[in-house]
Amino acid sequence: MLTLEKYSIGVGDRFAHQAKAQLQACVMAAASGVTVIPVWNKSNREHGIVGSEPASVRAAADAAVRQMGWKQSYYVDADHINLDTVDRFIDASDFYTLDVAAAIGQAAAADRVEAFLTRHAELLGTVSISGIDEPFTIDRQAIARIARKYLAAVQQAGAIYRHVDEKRGGREFITEVSMDETDAPQTPPELLVILAAIADEQIPVQTIAPKFTGRFNKGVDYVGDVAQFEKEFSEDLAVIAFATVEYGLPANLKLSVHSGSDKFSIYTSIRRALDRFGAGVHLKTAGTTWLEELIGLAEAGGDGLELAKQVYGKAFENRDALCEPYATVIDIDYAKLPDPAVVTGWSSEQFTSALRHDQKNPGFNPDLRQLLHVGFKVAAKMGDKYLKMLEACEPSISRNVTENLFERHIKPLFLAS
Numbered sequence: 001m002l003t004l005e006k007y008s009i010g011v012g013d014r015f016a017h018q019a020k021a022q023l024q025a026c027v028m029a030a031a032s033g034v035t036v037i038p039v040w041n042k043s044n045r046e047h048g049i050v051g052s053e054p055a056s057v058r059a060a061a062d063a064a065v066r067q068m069g070w071k072q073s074y075y076v077d078a079d080h081i082n083l084d085t086v087d088r089f090i091d092a093s094d095f096y097t098l099d100v101a102a103a104i105g106q107a108a109a110a111d112r113v114e115a116f117l118t119r120h121a122e123l124l125g126t127v128s129i130s131g132i133d134e135p136f137t138i139d140r141q142a143i144a145r146i147a148r149k150y151l152a153a154v155q156q157a158g159a160i161y162r163h164v165d166e167k168r169g170g171r172e173f174i175t176e177v178s179m180d181e182t183d184a185p186q187t188p189p190e191l192l193v194i195l196a197a198i199a200d201e202q203i204p205v206q207t208i209a210p211k212f213t214g215r216f217n218k219g220v221d222y223v224g225d226v227a228q229f230e231k232e233f234s235e236d237l238a239v240i241a242f243a244t245v246e247y248g249l250p251a252n253l254k255l256s257v258h259s260g261s262d263k264f265s266i267y268t269s270i271r272r273a274l275d276r277f278g279a280g281v282h283l284k285t286a287g288t289t290w291l292e293e294l295i296g297l298a299e300a301g302g303d304g305l306e307l308a309k310q311v312y313g314k315a316f317e318n319r320d321a322l323c324e325p326y327a328t329v330i331d332i333d334y335a336k337l338p339d340p341a342v343v344t345g346w347s348s349e350q351f352t353s354a355l356r357h358d359q360k361n362p363g364f365n366p367d368l369r370q371l372l373h374v375g376f377k378v379a380a381k382m383g384d385k386y387l388k389m390l391e392a393c394e395p396s397i398s399r400n401v402t403e404n405l406f407e408r409h410i411k412p413l414f415l416a417s
């Protein structure tokens with residue numbers, strides 16, 4: 001079986017031009033003595049918006065690895081796929097994120113819930129888990145309620161896993177199960193029941209992406225109770241350590257933090273919790289790199305800056321349509337978006353100050369940043385004009401892409417001691 005390493009970072013590359021600059025951040029981590037494995041992820045939804053094919057992600061990753069002489073592992077993640085969308089990822093990917101969030105809450109058949117309760121008598125009553133101060137006390141009714149809520153989703157994950165396994169015909173792959181794109185966070189006791197069910201389905205899950213407490217808005221910092229987040233994150237780690245032994249799940253099973261980029265205020269909490277358990281983590285980022293492309297364009301000045309302003313102008317004009325599919329993962333105050341006519345007069349410095357995720361900069365505008373985060377469709381529509389400009393402004397873009405991943409993400413999360 002392909003085995004995902006302890007630390008890994010998901011990197012998204014909407015327009016397939018930044019793989020080298022992204023890999024450079026992992027090269028710098030390695031030079032600092034820590035292996036952080038890159039995983040290039042792109043969801044079916046992103047491919048749809050950009051108009052790309054999964055093979056392009058594989059090609060860009062392979063080329064970057066070859067050109068940079070990267071000797072360690074790397075993977076290509078078919079992100080957020082399901083039975084309807086996975087087939088075109090079979091050859092290009094070796095990492096599959098089985099998204100079953102939509103099936104959460106679909107009532108499981110009564111006999112299956114009953115069978116689960118019978119099989120898992122160990123969950124009834126008091127469950128003491130090392131690393132959690134207060135044992136969970138879950139009665140039969142509570143387990144039945146959790147099972148009813150999640151069993152159908154886990155069974156669907158099983159069906160997708162077996163489908164991929166069959167289609168891959170013996171070619172190994174890494175399996176992630178994601179439940180993050182839903183309304184309510186999953187509590188640690190729920191995670192325990194979910195993992196028991198995943199083991200029953202015999203899914204060799206190596207990463208699991210629950211929905212955590214608090215808001216994980218796209219491209220901006222965490223919004224929520226940081227202390228509560230740390231408590232639940234630690235309990236999730238304890239549950240995973242327990243479940244790997246109790247249910248024989250892969251020993252390297254770890255949490256995957258989706259929309260994990262830019263959550264600067266919780267990285268210290270995550271780091272502390274990982275250290276406490278000796279656990280690994282997968283940090284999934286995607287759009288943060290596309291924003292660095294825009295920053296690099298603006299920093300280059302001239303035509304690059306001009307194009308970045310055009311992207312903002314179009315995104316502003318189409319803000320309702322662009323924001324609609326992302327309603328649960330953005331919080332944009334339209335009143336705080338600058339008028340495009342004003343932005344037209346901005347210098348490079350003004351544009352990058354507004355966009356770059358530096359909360360200490362008085363010019364930083366998180367509303368503008370979120371709008372541009374979901375605005376990549378605008379650049380996709382520009383087609384060749386946009387891609388050509390990426391190439392023309394390559395030095396300033398790659399510098400920003402690498403620095404963002406290394407300084408703001410890898411350093412605090414993977415290198416801090």
Ligand SMILES: [Zn+2]
Pocket residue numbers: 080178180181258259
């Ligand atoms: Zn996700």
